[in-house]
Amino acid sequence: MGTANHSDAAPQRIxxxxxxxxxxxxxxDSQGVFRALLEALSRPGxxxxxxxxxxxxxxxxxxxxxxxASLLALADYSTPxxxxxxxxxxxxxxxxxxxxxxxxxxxxxxxAYLHDAASMPSLDAxxxxxxxxxxxxxxxxxxxxxxxxxxxxLWSGPGMPCPRAVCVAGLPDAFWRERAGLAxxxxxxxxxxxxxxxxxxxxxxxxxVEVD
Amino acid sequence: MSISAQALDPARPLxxxxxxxxxxxxxxxxxxxxxxxxxxxxALPAFDxxxxxxxxxxxxxxxxxxxxxxxxxxxxxxxxxxxxxxLQDGNGPVGMAVHRGRDxxxxxxxxxxxxxLQTPSLEMQLQERLIxxxxxxxxxxxxxKEAQAARTKxxxxxxxxxx
Numbered sequence: 001m002g003t004a005n006h007s008d009a010a011p012q013r014i015x016x017x018x019x020x021x022x023x024x025x026x027x028x029d030s031q032g033v034f035r036a037l038l039e040a041l042s043r044p045g046x047x048x049x050x051x052x053x054x055x056x057x058x059x060x061x062x063x064x065x066x067x068x069a070s071l072l073a074l075a076d077y078s079t080p081x082x083x084x085x086x087x088x089x090x091x092x093x094x095x096x097x098x099x100x101x102x103x104x105x106x107x108x109x110x111x112a113y114l115h116d117a118a119s120m121p122s123l124d125a126x127x128x129x130x131x132x133x134x135x136x137x138x139x140x141x142x143x144x145x146x147x148x149x150x151x152x153x154l155w156s157g158p159g160m161p162c163p164r165a166v167c168v169a170g171l172p173d174a175f176w177r178e179r180a181g182l183a184x185x186x187x188x189x190x191x192x193x194x195x196x197x198x199x200x201x202x203x204x205x206x207x208x209v210e211v212d
Numbered sequence: 213m214s215i216s217a218q219a220l221d222p223a224r225p226l227x228x229x230x231x232x233x234x235x236x237x238x239x240x241x242x243x244x245x246x247x248x249x250x251x252x253x254x255a256l257p258a259f260d261x262x263x264x265x266x267x268x269x270x271x272x273x274x275x276x277x278x279x280x281x282x283x284x285x286x287x288x289x290x291x292x293x294x295x296x297x298x299l300q301d302g303n304g305p306v307g308m309a310v311h312r313g314r315d316x317x318x319x320x321x322x323x324x325x326x327x328x329l330q331t332p333s334l335e336m337q338l339q340e341r342l343i344x345x346x347x348x349x350x351x352x353x354x355x356x357k358e359a360q361a362a363r364t365k366x367x368x369x370x371x372x373x374x375x
Contacts, residue, residue: 016296016306021260097263 014092020060022072022097029054033073040202041191045155045166047147051198060089065198067113067141068093074139075100075111082109082138084120106138114142117171123178123190134187137205144194145170147201154210155203168194168201176211183208225339226347228330234347235325236311240318242346247325250342256324258298262306265293265316288312293319297327305330 023029033050040048050066051057059068071094075081080103083091090113094100103109106125114120120142129137144150150169153176156162171194182189182205189205203209226234235243247256267289274285291311297304307327309319325342328334 016262016294017303019262019296019306021262021296024261024264026264026266 014096015088018089019096020058020089020093022093023054024056029057030073033069037070037073037193037202040193040200041204043159044157044203044207045160045164045201047199047201049199061087063087063090064143064195066195066200067143070141070193071111071113072097077101079110080108082106082112084113085115087115109138112138112140114140117142117144117175120175123175123182126190128182128185128188128190131188134189137188137190140190140192142171142192142194144168144196147194147196147199155207157207166201176209179209180211226343228326231329231343232309232326234343234350235309235322237350238346240315240321243318243321243325246342246346247321250338257328259295259324259327260298261295263292263294265291265319267291267314267316289314291316291319293323295320295323295327297331
């Protein structure tokens, strides 16, 4: 499994008495979530609702449902997951249901959940992939306050027939500057999902965002 | 292996490791019947799946003579399940089962039995009426096998040569 390479300390015991149950129908639920994530990334800027395909998935604490569902669907033993904040209900559930190792080293992370965009690590702290293996780049799930009430920004690129105004709220200016700085490294780069509750917006590395 | 090799003392309540071993060696029909009987026909309690029964493969490793280098003997199908009892005042004990084979219903029953055995009000009742008879049945099957094998035992004698 190679988990020892990914975690710095011995993993804590999973507390089963409070563990959040996972998908009720593992195969079909994860297929539905995967389909929704694919839809979000192939049509950047559209709001995709993930909870529509899940009948009775619940989360604990402040973790958005869409993040929990996405990690359940995507993560496995070969994809180290980086969690920005120490929320046991999420880390235990990810470890138990997916077998994915948690990592505190953002460079090793294949998936990352960033609970607080204002204090997230800079984007180049994550893996951007190599020229030959750009698919090894990290995918970030960033929690935002709202997908509709933020300042409008013009997005353009593949998947959008014409530029589209997207109103994600609560991202620091530094994030957009760092992201614009990665454009020259294409095909390397980072794919992001902005998550609020049970809905998300995908932003692949090919999307250009007009930054003031 | 060490668990199965131990003789189970019928007077002593079994540890969780031992009762899981007993449940893992019991067929589904027997588990079904014994569990209903041990609960006096009461309905099985409500529970939430933490991990619904799923089927996978496990690699069995062996050592020749118990001392040589470990080698991969082959893969076996295993079914595993984890559930948590639902009590009025919140979450109850967590039961687990990992079995050879692909019988999901059997894994469900064994995980339920494991959870019920961790419920203080039911533990003694289930130890006496579920686990003890099943452990005795396993011991009896084992004794028959051993007796059958013992009959085929051949003693070799080497004559001391007289020179």
